[in-house]
Amino acid sequence: QVQVVESGGGLVQPGGSLRLSCAASGSLFSFNVMGWYRQAPGNQRELVAEITSGGRSSYADSVKGRFFISGDGGNNTMFLQMRRLKPEDTAVYYCYAKLDPHGTAYWGKGTLVTVSS
Numbered sequence: 381q382v383q384v385v386e387s388g389g390g391l392v393q394p395g396g397s398l399r400l401s402c403a404a405s406g407s408l409f410s411f412n413v414m415g416w417y418r419q420a421p422g423n424q425r426e427l428v429a430e431i432t433s434g435g436r437s438s439y440a441d442s443v444k445g446r447f448f449i450s451g452d453g454g455n456n457t458m459f460l461q462m463r464r465l466k467p468e469d470t471a472v473y474y475c476y477a478k479l480d481p482h483g484t485a486y487w488g489k490g491t492l493v494t495v496s497s
Contacts, residue, residue, distance in 0.1 A: 382406040382486045389491030400460040402475030411477040414458040418471035465495045
């Protein structure tokens, strides 16, 4: 059974930094795609960043230059380094993992990031 677990959320002041981690397990194969969505209260879930097993990454325009995604493909582990955080980055951040780019996404339960003074 596939499990996806996030960690690293918390409260941080505007301008601060935070690092989220995501670990996927339970598959005989390595995950091909991993990424992060976030959902703020009253908003739709939005894609934040994604990385492939080949190391190709993509970002939402709102986080480009501030967030950096990286992965340890061999261990199905992924990280999201968030810098220069803004109050509008406040959201629950969800990690997902796919064995195939067009296949089923396995989701974590989310970790809350609050940016506030």
